Amino acid sequence: MSHRILVVDDEPGIREALKQLLEYEGYAVSLAASGHEALDRYAEVQPHLVLLDVKMAGLDGLSTLTKLREADGRALVVMISGHGSIATAVEATQRGAHDFLEKPLDSDRVLITLRNALQHVGLEREVLALKAAAEGQWEIVGEAPAMRALHERIAKVAPTPARVMITGENGTGKELVARALHRLSPRAGRPFVEVNCAAIPSELIESELFGHVKGSFTGAFADRTGKFEQADGGTLFLDEVGDMSLAAQSKVLRALQEGVVSPIGSAKTVTVDVRVIAATNKRIEEEIAAGRFREDLLYRLNVVPIEVPPLRQRREDIPLLVEHFVSRLLPAQGIARRRFTPAALERLAGHGWPGNVRELRNTVERLLILASGDAIGEGEVGRLLGPSAPEEDLGGSLLASGTFEEFKQNAEKAFLAAKLREYDWNVSETARRLAMPRSNLYKKIERYGLARDA
Numbered sequence: 001m002s003h004r005i006l007v008v009d010d011e012p013g014i015r016e017a018l019k020q021l022l023e024y025e026g027y028a029v030s031l032a033a034s035g036h037e038a039l040d041r042y043a044e045v046q047p048h049l050v051l052l053d054v055k056m057a058g059l060d061g062l063s064t065l066t067k068l069r070e071a072d073g074r075a076l077v078v079m080i081s082g083h084g085s086i087a088t089a090v091e092a093t094q095r096g097a098h099d100f101l102e103k104p105l106d107s108d109r110v111l112i113t114l115r116n117a118l119q120h121v122g123l124e125r126e127v128l129a130l131k132a133a134a135e136g137q138w139e140i141v142g143e144a145p146a147m148r149a150l151h152e153r154i155a156k157v158a159p160t161p162a163r164v165m166i167t168g169e170n171g172t173g174k175e176l177v178a179r180a181l182h183r184l185s186p187r188a189g190r191p192f193v194e195v196n197c198a199a200i201p202s203e204l205i206e207s208e209l210f211g212h213v214k215g216s217f218t219g220a221f222a223d224r225t226g227k228f229e230q231a232d233g234g235t236l237f238l239d240e241v242g243d244m245s246l247a248a249q250s251k252v253l254r255a256l257q258e259g260v261v262s263p264i265g266s267a268k269t270v271t272v273d274v275r276v277i278a279a280t281n282k283r284i285e286e287e288i289a290a291g292r293f294r295e296d297l298l299y300r301l302n303v304v305p306i307e308v309p310p311l312r313q314r315r316e317d318i319p320l321l322v323e324h325f326v327s328r329l330l331p332a333q334g335i336a337r338r339r340f341t342p343a344a345l346e347r348l349a350g351h352g353w354p355g356n357v358r359e360l361r362n363t364v365e366r367l368l369i370l371a372s373g374d375a376i377g378e379g380e381v382g383r384l385l386g387p388s389a390p391e392e393d394l395g396g397s398l399l400a401s402g403t404f405e406e407f408k409q410n411a412e413k414a415f416l417a418a419k420l421r422e423y424d425w426n427v428s429e430t431a432r433r434l435a436m437p438r439s440n441l442y443k444k445i446e447r448y449g450l451a452r453d454a
Helices: 013-024 034-047 061-071 087-094 108-137 144-157 175-184 205-210 246-258 284-289 295-301 314-333 341-349 356-370 380-386 388-400 404-422 427-433 438-448
Strands: 003-010 029-033 049-053 077-081 099-102 164-167 192-196 235-239 273-282 304-307
Touching: 003 013, 003 034, 013 029, 013 108, 013 295, 029 034, 034 061, 049 061, 049 108, 061 087, 061 341, 077 087, 077 108, 077 295, 087 099, 099 108, 144 192, 144 304, 164 175, 175 235, 175 273, 192 304, 246 295, 284 295, 314 341, 314 356, 341 380, 356 380, 380 427, 404 438, 427 438
Parallel strands: 003 029, 003 049, 049 077, 077 099, 164 273, 164 304, 192 235, 235 273
Antiparallel strands: none
């Protein structure tokens, strides 16, 4: 499609000359002989670029420029003048002009200026589109009461410099919360640096966080900047902070207290301005009791706690999440549009989802890839997730109990089986959540012959 150019000049000869030049180059050209006419024609033509004369009778070029930019903040305008001066060019730029051309106009200069201006705007729009896509990747989806409370907490905390500790099970979206806190903060234009403390060996975590100088240890072949320095002015996200070594914890504590870091092997300190957001799926209080986490570091990190709810506590959000994943996955996978039937969504909503939102996303992606038709039904979901959980038919089976004692035993067995599945057969976590001694839970597992599904 040809770019639309609006030429505004009160000299007929210049208007026609520019029209002839630009149409020969393939542009679609519209003309205006005054500032007022330019404003009317702009609304009608919606040009990609305006060539606007400075000196015109009535409404001059600079005033017209101001009105164009007021009407459309993204209007692309190149000023032209036979009495060009540095002061005029500066004023035009301050009012929003993209460039400035002097008369007599040189054809090559005009074409190059237009080509560069249009290319610049095209790149800007591509960047905006990419940013929008990136923002969508980290969008927090959900309207359940627990999610509304989460959004409200994020909105209150994000604009402040307060450190935040995000807790929640694996796959709930703790990183999404951290990115939302950064995006809504005054530091949004500065770096967001993530460190997965569980993925870095304990002997390398200090180098990763604080950097090192050449020769400070075997393998240190060059100076390296640490994550604290990389995040200077921005946000440092310490994911799975509960897995950080005690030695690294002490240095992080000093960095938080004093705002300085010391690269390994260096006697110098580096001042940093970093907002630290931490996340963990562990019970930090238990880690402190076991001597694996510093209590004073928790107090520094946990200024504002945010807990991300598991998916089983917001099942009403599952249809929204499925639609969100479908809208993002189909273009990425190059798959034809597919929809989930109401029965399929109901089957997904009834699943336990021990892997939370991450597991749901992977399941949706697998269904989109493997589905044969344009609609994904309950049968396809069932084949992927396996048989319905026994608790879905719990009422009928319990009512079939012969005696009250048998009813109590069947209910206890079904309840424990459901909770063990819910916590992915993590016996310690299940016992903690049920406020039951772990040894007692092991006895009941043996008594009822409970076993993890193959």
